[in-house]
Amino acid sequence: MKRVVVLTGAGISAESGLKTFRDSDGLWEGYNIEDVATPGAWESNPELVQDFYNQRRRSVLEAVPNAAHYALAKLEEKYDVTIITQNIDDLHERGGSTKVIHLHGIITRSQSGIKANLTYPINGWELKMGEMCELGSQLRAHVVWFGEAVPMIETAAQICAKAELFILVGTSLAVYPAAGLINYVPRNVTKYIIDPTIPTTTNNRMVEMPYKATVGVPMLIDELMENDV
Numbered sequence: 279m280k281r282v283v284v285l286t287g288a289g290i291s292a293e294s295g296l297k298t299f300r301d302s303d304g305l306w307e308g309y310n311i312e313d314v315a316t317p318g319a320w321e322s323n324p325e326l327v328q329d330f331y332n333q334r335r336r337s338v339l340e341a342v343p344n345a346a347h348y349a350l351a352k353l354e355e356k357y358d359v360t361i362i363t364q365n366i367d368d369l370h371e372r373g374g375s376t377k378v379i380h381l382h383g384i385i386t387r388s389q390s391g392i393k394a395n396l397t398y399p400i401n402g403w404e405l406k407m408g409e410m411c412e413l414g415s416q417l418r419a420h421v422v423w424f425g426e427a428v429p430m431i432e433t434a435a436q437i438c439a440k441a442e443l444f445i446l447v448g449t450s451l452a453v454y455p456a457a458g459l460i461n462y463v464p465r466n467v468t469k470y471i472i473d474p475t476i477p478t479t480t481n482n483r484m485v486e487m488p489y490k491a492t493v494g495v496p497m498l499i500d501e502l503m504e505n506d507v
């Protein structure tokens with residue numbers, strides 16, 4: 279089966295009701311991202327950061343996958359599909375996709391405050407202060423903050439290097455190292471870009487599809503299911 283690699287960002291979940299980061303004047307749910315998504319924020323105001331992610335988790339649990347998530351799951355019937363997502367929601371999984379790499383973590387899990395790869399499932403939406411990991415440190419949301427390492431980036435780069443077809447959906451390509459992944463995709467591989475605002479990037483063989491995810495993704499997937507590309 280042909281190897282398809284899909285890199286997704288906040289735009290694919292926008293129509294499920296989850297806000298993107300950079301579409302509303304730099305503020306995200308009323309916060310500067312840096313005030314809630316950095317190790318410094320956690321050190322100086324852990325309650326605020328915990329509460330912020332608890333609210334985000336509640337929104338994620340209330341959201342449902344949309345036509346774009348479902349279409350990508352359907353693509354597995356004919357292709358070997360790996361999704362690399364920058365999103366911390368679990369909508370790809372709930373949409374039925376089976377190979378999903380979360381570059382920036384996943385909000386339905388918690389992580390040790392001192393050992394990033396020590397993670398646990400969270401029951402419900404609320405992670406409380408006082409809930410500890412087995413090493414005795416306060417649990418936080420399993421998300422990669424600004425200034426932290428992105429442990430999955432090497433794996434993701436290797437997968438991109440083996441792509442035979444590449445699809446980019448709903449990302450501004452503003453945040454590295456994720457934004458650099460497209461450069462690992464071989465030059466002769468076709469790269470579809472689905473986003474109402476096509477992000478600035480230089481690469482070979484790009485096909486721009488300036489549509490919302492729920493329109494553009496099913497359109498492309500129908501085409502890929504019907505024709506061999």
Ligand code: APR
Binds near residue numbers: 289292298365453
């Ligand atoms: N369908 C498809 N794309 C959309 C839609 C939609 N309905 N609505 C908005 N978009 C696009 C925007 O045009 C934009 O290019 O989604 C993109 C959202 O960009 P960002 O808000 O920058 O989100 P993302 O690229 O995922 O951000 C990357 O930044 O703060 C960090 O860790 C966070 O993973 C996140 C990373």
